[in-house]
Structures are given as C-alpha cells and as structure tokens.
Amino acid sequence: MLLCENSIVKQSLTNVLRVNQLRSVEKRALYLRIRDYLAADIAAGKWAENEKLPSERQLSEQFNTTRVTARQALTQLEAEGLIFRSNRRGWFVTPPRINYDPSRDMGFVRYVEDQGFSARTQTLEKKLIELPDHIADEVGLDRGTPVYEILRRRYINDRPCLIEKIFLNPKHCPGVLQHSLDRSLWSLLKAEYDLVPVERHLEIYPQTLEQPIAEALDANTGTSGLYIRRICRDQNGDFLELDEEFWLHNALKVVVSVMPD
Amino acid sequence: MLLCENSIVKQSLTNVLRVNQLRSVEKRALYLRIRDYLAADIAAGKWAENEKLPSERQLSEQFNTTRVTARQALTQLEAEGLIFRSNRRGWFVTPPRINYDPSRDMGFVRYVEDQGFSARTQTLEKKLIELPDHIADEVGLDRGTPVYEILRRRYINDRPCLIEKIFLNPKHCPGVLQHSLDRSLWSLLKAEYDLVPVERHLEIYPQTLEQPIAEALDANTGTSGLYIRRICRDQNGDFLELDEEFWLHNALKVVVSVMPD
DNA sequence: CTTATTATCTGGTATATACCAGATGTTGAT
DNA sequence: ATCAACATCTGGTATATACCAGATAATAAG
Numbered sequence: 351m352l353l354c355e356n357s358i359v360k361q362s363l364t365n366v367l368r369v370n371q372l373r374s375v376e377k378r379a380l381y382l383r384i385r386d387y388l389a390a391d392i393a394a395g396k397w398a399e400n401e402k403l404p405s406e407r408q409l410s411e412q413f414n415t416t417r418v419t420a421r422q423a424l425t426q427l428e429a430e431g432l433i434f435r436s437n438r439r440g441w442f443v444t445p446p447r448i449n450y451d452p453s454r455d456m457g458f459v460r461y462v463e464d465q466g467f468s469a470r471t472q473t474l475e476k477k478l479i480e481l482p483d484h485i486a487d488e489v490g491l492d493r494g495t496p497v498y499e500i501l502r503r504r505y506i507n508d509r510p511c512l513i514e515k516i517f518l519n520p521k522h523c524p525g526v527l528q529h530s531l532d533r534s535l536w537s538l539l540k541a542e543y544d545l546v547p548v549e550r551h552l553e554i555y556p557q558t559l560e561q562p563i564a565e566a567l568d569a570n571t572g573t574s575g576l577y578i579r580r581i582c583r584d585q586n587g588d589f590l591e592l593d594e595e596f597w598l599h600n601a602l603k604v605v606v607s608v609m610p611d
Numbered sequence: 612m613l614l615c616e617n618s619i620v621k622q623s624l625t626n627v628l629r630v631n632q633l634r635s636v637e638k639r640a641l642y643l644r645i646r647d648y649l650a651a652d653i654a655a656g657k658w659a660e661n662e663k664l665p666s667e668r669q670l671s672e673q674f675n676t677t678r679v680t681a682r683q684a685l686t687q688l689e690a691e692g693l694i695f696r697s698n699r700r701g702w703f704v705t706p707p708r709i710n711y712d713p714s715r716d717m718g719f720v721r722y723v724e725d726q727g728f729s730a731r732t733q734t735l736e737k738k739l740i741e742l743p744d745h746i747a748d749e750v751g752l753d754r755g756t757p758v759y760e761i762l763r764r765r766y767i768n769d770r771p772c773l774i775e776k777i778f779l780n781p782k783h784c785p786g787v788l789q790h791s792l793d794r795s796l797w798s799l800l801k802a803e804y805d806l807v808p809v810e811r812h813l814e815i816y817p818q819t820l821e822q823p824i825a826e827a828l829d830a831n832t833g834t835s836g837l838y839i840r841r842i843c844r845d846q847n848g849d850f851l852e853l854d855e856e857f858w859l860h861n862a863l864k865v866v867v868s869v870m871p872d
Numbered sequence: 873c874t875t876a877t878t879a880t881c882t883g884g885t886a887t888a889t890a891c892c893a894g895a896t897g898t899t900g901a902t
Numbered sequence: 903a904t905c906a907a908c909a910t911c912t913g914g915t916a917t918a919t920a921c922c923a924g925a926t927a928a929t930a931a932g
Binding site: 382426429430431447453548549550551552553554555556557558571572574576599600602603604605606607608609 | 643687690691692708714809810811812813814815816817818819832833835837860861863864865866867868869870
C-alpha cells in the first residue's frame with residue numbers, strides 16, 4: 351500500500367517536471383536532445399572508438415529520465431551509425447567507415463590496411479554443393495550444377511564487419527578448396543588458375559541482418575545491414591563467381607569508379 | 612485509492628498471463644512473433660501495396676498486448692523495409708524496390724517505367740551559388756567557383772522516394788537553369804551542350820535522413836535512408852556534375868555493371 | 873453544396889515498473 | 903594460481919498508462 355501511494359506521488363511530481371521541460375525553452379523531443387548531447391560528446395572524443403558508453407541506467411539517471419527514453423536516444427544514434435551495441439554488454443562508439451570497392455577484389459586485407467585499419471579473414475566453411483535452383487537460373491547454369499561454397503567472416507580492427515558467402519564455378523578452379531582461403535581469393539585464383547573476372551554485376555541495398563548472420567557478427571537480429579551481391583564472369587560471359595556480402599550498415603562506404611561502355 | 616488498488620490487481624493478473632505466455636510453447640519474443648504474423652499477411656497479400664495496416668491500437672488488441680509491443684513489431688518490419696509510416700497517418704505496405712543504376716542517368720523516368728512503375732520529377736529549387744569549400748577542394752575546382760545548384764524530388768508511383776541535390780559546372784552548360792529541369796538532366800545536357808560524362812565516381816552508404824530531407828519525403832527524422840553520391844567528369848577529367856541523392860532505404864536496389872579497366 | 877468548426881483517430885513521446893538471460897566480476901575452495 | 907559458484911551488471915522484452923499534435927472524418931453554419 352505504501353509503495354502504491356509513493357508511486358502516485360512520484361508520478362505527479364515527475365509529470366510536473368516533464369511539463370516544465372517540454373513547455374520551456376526547447377520544443378525538440380527529449381530523446382532527440384539526449385541524442386544531440388551524446389552525439390556532441392562522441393564528436394568531441396569523450397569516448398574513443400569501440401569504447402563503451404555509460405549504461406542505459408546510468409544515462410537515464412544522468413538525464414533525469416527513464417531507461418525507455420534513454421534507449422530511444424541510443425537507438426537513434428545506432429540508426430545513424432554513431433554507436434553500436436554488443437549483446438548485453440553495452441553500447442560502443444562506432445569506428446569510422448572504411449571505403450570499399452566491391453568491383454575490385456584484389457586484396458581486401460591490403461585495401462583495408464592502406465586506409466590505416468587492420469583486416470583479417472576467417473574461413474567458416476568450405477564445401478562442394480549443388481547450386482540452389484533460383485541462383486542457377488539467374489546466372490545461367492544448369493540446375494543441380496555442383497559449385498564450391500565458401501563462407502567467410504571478415505574483421506576490421508578485430509571487429510567482425512561482414513559475412514561473405516561465395517559460390518565458385520569449379521569448372522574454372524578445380525580443387526580450389528584445398529588451398530587456404532583466409533587470404534585474397536582473387537590473387538589465389540589468378541596465381542593458380544589464371545582466372546581474371548571481366549564482367550561484374552553488382553547489387554547493393556540496405557537490409558536487416560537475419561539471425562544466423564547477425565549472430566556471427568555479434569549483432570542483434572534485425573540490425574540494419576548492407577547487402578552486396580557480385581556476379582563475376584570471364585571474357586566469354588561464363589559464370590565464375592557469385593559473392594554475397596552481409597555488412598554491418600555502419601562499417602563501410604561503397605566506392606565505385608565507372609567508365610562508360 | 613480505488614484506482615490505485617485496481618491497478619495493482621490488474622498488474623499482478625497480467626504478470627501471471629505474461630509468464631504463461633513466455634513459458635509456454637514459444638520462446639521467440641512476442642514482438643517477433645507478431646512481426647512474423649504480419650509479415651506472413653503481407654506476403655499473402657492481405658494488404659495491397661501502399662495500403663494501410665490496422666492502427667497500433669487495433670493491433671495491440673488483436674494480439675492481446677500493449678501498443679508499445681505492437682509498435683516494436685512494426686518498427687522491426689519498417690527496418691526490414693516491409694512497411695513504412697506516414698506521419699500520424701498510419702503504417703503502410705511498402706511497394707517493391709526498383710532497380711537503380713546510378714552510373715547511368717540516361718532517363719530516370721523511362722528507366723523506372725521500363726520496370727512497370729510510374730515516375731515523376733519535381734524541381735524544388737534552382738540557383739547559382741558558390742560551391743562550398745570542402746566540395747570545391749574535393750572535386751578540384753577553385754574555392755568560390757560559381758556552380759548551378761538544383762534541388763529535385765523524385766516520385767515513384769506518386770510516392771516521394773528521393774531528394775536529389777545537383778551541382779553543375781556552369782563552364783560546360785551556361786544558362787542551363789533556364790530550361791525545364793523536371794525531365795532527364797543528361798538528355799538535356801547532351802542535346803543542348805553535347806555534354807557526355809566519361810568518368811564517374813560513386814559513393815554509396817546507408818545513412819539516416821536528416822530533418823529537411825525526411826520532411827520533404829514525408830518521413831520521420833531519423834528514418835533510414837541510402838545516400839548515393841556521384842561525381843561526373845568529362846574526357847579531360849574536368850568536373851561536370853556532383854549529384855547527391857537521398858533515398859528512402861526501402862525504395863531501391865542499386866544495380867551497377869562494371870567492366871574492369 | 874461548400875466551407876468552417878469540431879470531434880475523433882493515429883502515431884509520437886514519455887513515465888514507471890518488472891522480470892529475464894547473458895556477460896562479467898567477485899569470491900571462495902582446491 | 904585455477905576453477906567453480908555466486909552475485910551483480912547490462913541490455914532485451916514486456917505491461918500499463920498518459921498526454922500531445924497532426925491528420926482525417928464528421929458535423930454544423932453559411
């Protein structure tokens with residue numbers, strides 16, 4: 351009973367405070383003002399890259415509000431790419447985006463390192479499978495064609511940033527799975543099979559990360575991502591590679607240079 | 612007092628219900644199950660493109676939950692691009708993405724219509740300004756160089772899908788602002804000035820829409836968007852155009868075909 | 873029939889609170 | 903020093919509720 355009365359008192363008190371806040375100087379929503387405040391702190395370098403922000407409970411106290419509202423501000427900053435979260439560990443400052451040109455696969459690691467980041471590739475799976483029908487139809491192979499499937503995870507500065515699923519046409523690179531795939535795939539294909547992609551078809555669009563992928567990237571299901579798909583063919587129009595990449599939305603900036611036909 | 616007691620009774624009752632719900636058959640979060648349910652309905656065509664879903668209050672009743680949770684499901688579907696919202700009007704089913712190739716600007720309208728959509732362009736502003744310093748430095752023009760600035764809004768099936776800000780080098784197309792700009796810019800530049808872009812530099816990344824842009828697209832501030840930037844140069848490497856596009860994230864799929872150098 | 877006013881509906885923002893599960897830190901036994 | 907057990911911290915999910923502002927529909931006045 352006592353608790354109940356307390357709660358009513360507290361509520362009417364905070365209601366008065368709220369009205370004061372809203373009707374006073376600022377019209378902007380509280381969660382947006384908190385966002386601005388945190389964004390300014392981040393810009394000012396109050397927390398370093400990958401450094402943890404105060405907990406939601408701390409922030410809600412600091413801004414004299416509830417966790418729900420503090421969370422709304424954090425979610426907004428997450429959508430903007432300024433911060434990210436790690437499951438039940440906290441919120442962290444996002445490092446800068448890297449530039450990424452999906453039309454050149456010549457050495458992801460070196461390409462990233464040239465921008466002053468460290469990069470790492472990890473092969474999660476490699477096997478021979480039958481190409482799914484809808485993909486076979488799309489790239490112009492017979493249904494049931496065997497292809498190599500490679501699943502890799504790539505890190506930038508020790509942060510897992512993308513999952514990559516590659517389908518390779520074994521006709522052009524038989525036995526490629528016996529090599530280590532933790533390095534540049536195209537330098538391997540060039541060295542061992544003299545394979546060079548000529549035509550590339552790119553598709554890029556924002557999409558949320560599905561469960562297994564989000565998990566592999568230490569992100570929550572439903573986090574925004576960027577989907578990049580690349581189909582490479584040789585000079586005869588023969589299918590070489592289909593590459594599907596699932597990126598954290600805040601990890602990259604796609605950069606492509608194009609000359610007209 | 613009475614109200615207070617009521618609230619306690621009601622609360623403990625629903626707590627029991629909640630525990631039952633969670634501990635029963637399904638482990639998936641309620642908001643994700645609602646999401647799945649709605650996603651299935653959308654896929655099954657229960658609501659047509661651009662058709663309004665039931666209100667948050669209706670949905671929360673239907674699923675025996677609160678508005679907050681129903682909203683969480685809707686927000687998830689929004690992030691996935693399945694639905695969108697119009698300020699204080701409701702939630703609507705997103706029409707399919709269009710394919711868009713930013714490396715060819717030859718007739719946006721026709722390009723879109725070829726895919727079975729209708730398209731429309733609206734010029735919001737056109738003026739002569741001094742190119743902002745940081746952009747001048749980037750494209751290699753002298754600071755303070757005068758350029759044409761054009762602001763356009765583009766619709767697909769009468770839905771505003773992108774805001775476009777164009778900077779044109781007046782050296783190559785003097786007086787271009789006197790023409791109607793509600794049509795294809797490059798066909799105009801070709802016809803009147805024999806201008807053809809040769810080199811194109813693209814940048815693409817997900818970003819939230821800032822206030823004025825979100826407003827112009829009838830979206831909320833902070834909605835996810837896709838930012839596309841294109842710099843075009845002529846055969847001499849001379850700057851022709853800088854084009855910045857702010858898209859609704861669910862409106863397009865970027866498609867680019869590239870031949871290697 | 874048209875226009876101005878009003879009531880209602882809808883999402884937007886906010887508080888207060890609760891319990892859960894995974895991650896982390898601390899403590900105590902070996 | 904190492905490892906297991908426990909307590910604590912953190913975000914994840916959920917309920918209940920309130921009031922606001924813009925959009926829309928209904929209604930009354932011209």
